[in-house]
Amino acid sequence: xxxxxxxxxxxxxxxxxxxxxxxxxxxxxxxxxxxxxxxxxxxxxxxxxxxxxxxxxxxxxxxxxxxxxxxxxxxxxxxxxxxxxxxxxxxxxxxxxxxxxxxxxxxxxxxxxxxxxxxxxxxxxxxxxxxxxxxxxxxxxxxxxxxxxxxxxxxxxxxxxxxxxxxxxxxxxxxxxxxxxxxxxxxxxxxxxxxxxxxxxxxxxxxxxxxxxxxxxxxxxxxxxxxxxxxxxxxxxxxxxxxxxxxxxxxxxxxxxxxxxxxxxxxxxxxxxxxxxxxxxxxxxxxxxxxxxxxxxxxxxxxxxxxxxxxxxxxxxxxxxxxxxxxxxxxxxxxxxxx
Amino acid sequence: xxxxxxxxxxxxxxxxxxxxxxxxxxxxxxxxxxxxxxxxxxxxxxxxxxxxxxxxxxxxxxxxxxxxxxxxxxxxxxxxxxxxxxxxxxxxxxxxxxxxxxxxxxxxxxxxxxxxxxxxxxxxxxxxxxxxxxxxxxxxxxxxxxxxxxxxxxxxxxxxxxxxxxxxxxxxxxxxxxxxxxxxxxxxxxxxxxxxx
Numbered sequence: 076x077x078x079x080x081x082x083x084x085x086x087x088x089x090x091x092x093x094x095x096x097x098x099x100x101x102x103x104x105x106x107x108x109x110x111x112x113x114x115x116x117x118x119x120x121x122x123x124x125x126x127x128x129x130x131x132x133x134x135x136x137x138x139x140x141x142x143x144x145x146x147x148x149x150x151x152x153x154x155x156x157x158x159x160x161x162x163x164x165x166x167x168x169x170x171x172x173x174x175x176x177x178x179x180x181x182x183x184x185x186x187x188x189x190x191x192x193x194x195x196x197x198x199x200x201x202x203x204x205x206x207x208x209x210x211x212x213x214x215x216x217x218x219x220x221x222x223x224x225x226x227x228x229x230x231x232x233x234x235x236x237x238x239x240x241x242x243x244x245x246x247x248x249x250x251x252x253x254x255x256x257x258x259x260x261x262x263x264x265x266x267x268x269x270x271x272x273x274x275x276x277x278x279x280x281x282x283x284x285x286x287x288x289x290x291x292x293x294x295x296x297x298x299x300x301x302x303x304x305x306x307x308x309x310x311x312x313x314x315x316x317x318x319x320x321x322x323x324x325x326x327x328x329x330x331x332x333x334x335x336x337x338x339x340x341x342x343x344x345x346x347x348x349x350x351x352x353x354x355x356x357x358x359x360x361x362x363x364x365x366x367x368x369x370x371x372x373x374x375x376x377x378x379x380x381x382x383x384x385x386x387x388x389x390x391x392x393x394x395x396x397x398x399x400x401x402x403x404x405x406x407x408x409x410x411x412x413x414x
Numbered sequence: 415x416x417x418x419x420x421x422x423x424x425x426x427x428x429x430x431x432x433x434x435x436x437x438x439x440x441x442x443x444x445x446x447x448x449x450x451x452x453x454x455x456x457x458x459x460x461x462x463x464x465x466x467x468x469x470x471x472x473x474x475x476x477x478x479x480x481x482x483x484x485x486x487x488x489x490x491x492x493x494x495x496x497x498x499x500x501x502x503x504x505x506x507x508x509x510x511x512x513x514x515x516x517x518x519x520x521x522x523x524x525x526x527x528x529x530x531x532x533x534x535x536x537x538x539x540x541x542x543x544x545x546x547x548x549x550x551x552x553x554x555x556x557x558x559x560x561x562x563x564x565x566x567x568x569x570x571x572x573x574x575x576x577x578x579x580x581x582x583x584x585x586x587x588x589x590x591x592x593x594x595x596x597x598x599x600x601x602x603x604x605x606x607x608x609x610x611x
Contacts, residue, residue, distance in 0.1 A: 099596075103587040126584035131577035139584030175575050179583050190436075219573045225426040225436055239599045243606060263606040264434075394588055398596075405600035406607065407426075407436040 083184055084408055085191040085222070086400025087177065088229070089213060091157045091253030092275065092359050094173075095394055096180045097401040104394045105180050107139035110153040111172050112146050128175055136168070138176055147295050159272045160196040160254035161209040174216045181220065189222045190408055192400040194229040196254050200335060202272035227403050229396055230258035231265050233357045235406075236399030237389050245353050246383075248332065249396060250360035252276050255332050259344070259352075266346065269339050273331055275360035278324040285320050286313075297321055303365030325366070329373050340380045351382035357389035357396065418443045418451060419464045429454045433607040455479075506536055 084099035095106040111128070114135050125141035136154075137145050146153040156162065156169035156176075163169050181189075195210050210226050217224035233247035243263040249256040252275040258268040276290070279297065283290040296317050300309050303325055309315055354374070356367055371386045389395035418441050420427070425437040431446045437460070443451050448465070455463060465477045513529050 099593075102589060102593060104590050105585045105587050107583075107585045126580065126582040129579050129581065138580070140586065141584040170573060171575055171578060174573050175578050175580055178575070179580055180585055216573060219575075223424045225424065227426075235599070235603060239602055243603065263603055391588070391590060394590060398590070402596060402600050402603060405596065406604040409600060409604045410435060410607070411439060 081187055082408060083187045083189045084401060084404040085181060086397045086404055087191055087193045088396035088400060089194055090251050091160055092251060094176060094180055095397040097397040099405055104397055107180060108143050109157060110142045110155055111136045111138045112142040112153050128172060136172055146291060152289055153291055158253060159202060161204055162212055170212060174219060177216060178220055190404050191217060191222045191224050192227040192404045193224060194232055194396050194400060195226040196229055196256050197268040197270045199270045199272045227400055228258055228265060228268050230256040231260055232396045232399030233355055233389055234260040235402040236395045237355045241353060245355055247355045250274055250358040252359060257336055267339060267344050271332060271335055273328055278328060281324050282317060282320040286317060293317060301363040303363050303369045329370050333374050333377055337377060337379060348381045351384035353384050354386045355389055357392040359393055361392050416444045416467045420460055422460055422462045425458055425460055427458060
């Protein structure tokens, strides 16, 4: 039997935009932005209240949400440990910094047996990068932190979190920062999974290129003002232009994702789903008000290979994956205990 | 009944025909072809496992990775040196037996000397034979070099965070999980995936 007092289950969502951790011994989910910013050591007194990493060799990195805020103040571009859902090939220090960020996020686990399910994307259908390196490196990170680990598909985790009443049968789409992940789950098993390299970052980069801006400025405006329906409380003309461009690219992203769901289902799924199934939408890119209605509006115009019962948003699009991963870990640990 | 027991921690094993499970685990694989199970374990890199087969009469047999290793299937190599020595010893034994029998019948001094002489020569010949072929090593050419070490992965850079210090934290907490609800959801998932019997 598993000793509940000495075992901690975790769900760690490692996304391009955020890292998020749910623990079985806490009713709080911990989250931080998955970014860092290398700064001059001389700046340390002025940034004393914010989170930073200092190495023995003298490098200083501001990490997480504080890095993002500081970069916007300084008009600089943040460094991202991950790109398009996978470990960034550009950032040489990414693995060490992200290890420290994950350690901080997990928190205290001394003298406990710790089990984690961590998120991995599905292989992208429109990008050549494989997920093998990414999955193995994160396995090593958790080994280093002394945690028993299992990689679980990100969108399947949304089904674990949100679709218990449908017996874990659903379509889940995670519109993240680096990737859009889609999985069709049937009775708790994955029957189709894929991802596309178009998501929130793609939107921001397109808008930045169209309006000659730095991409993280666009992200900041999006997070602050973006609505995909109704009035927006923005008077500044340039900001309204940004929101206009953001709207077009959100629409294009949704359309692209739905077309790929239909194509992938037609090509790869043999079973016929008799009953209508829900579509659950999650991820940081789905946060702007009106995203789900826009999705519904676009999908209704398409001919789908299965019937939909409803389109709904995850209860918390930022934490649903971590929550679902925790459910999966708890389920696995229970199974282990009963064997 | 055939059961598979895996002791190594941290693997998610997905064998077609049974629900995915996380290791360490003890699962019933009676309805799956053994070669499929072995194939999946090899793909996952799992070596520390046991397969226990219990017959209807209650006889139990336990197999592990070594029993399924290709080495077991190799043909037995017959050592030609050993074979030659064995046949020569047989011949020597026959000669000695016949000499002994003759001695019994003709017990005179001359005969005793001849017998001792012949035995001395035979002894020397045997020693010579052993020395001449004693250093030859016969090995299967398909066998791996003994010094090869597959486990040595020292080229992978270590993740070293010992010189990094985190000052303060930008982690935010969101109050959300209802533990009772999560526990119920985890129960229904483990039931659905076949964890509960």
